[in-house]
Amino acid sequence: MICQRCGKPIKPGEPYDQLDNPGASRGGCTIYLHQAQCPNAYTRTYPEGRRP
Numbered sequence: 641m642i643c644q645r646c647g648k649p650i651k652p653g654e655p656y657d658q659l660d661n662p663g664a665s666r667g668g669c670t671i672y673l674h675q676a677q678c679p680n681a682y683t684r685t686y687p688e689g690r691r692p
């Protein structure tokens with residue numbers, strides 16, 4: 641399974657959170673997140689010189 645926060649695979653044995661995502665456009669799916677801090681989480685900052 642893939643962590644939806646950082647996009648990295650969650651290895652077997654690693655603790656994870658499982659969340660239902662009923663609002664998903666695909667008609668509901670389950671998302672997984674690393675329970676601990678993601679090893680390489682996406683930052684919400686924008687690259688230099690590229691702002692919305």
Ligand SMILES: [Zn+2]
Nearest residue numbers: 643646674678
């Ligand atoms: Zn993660």
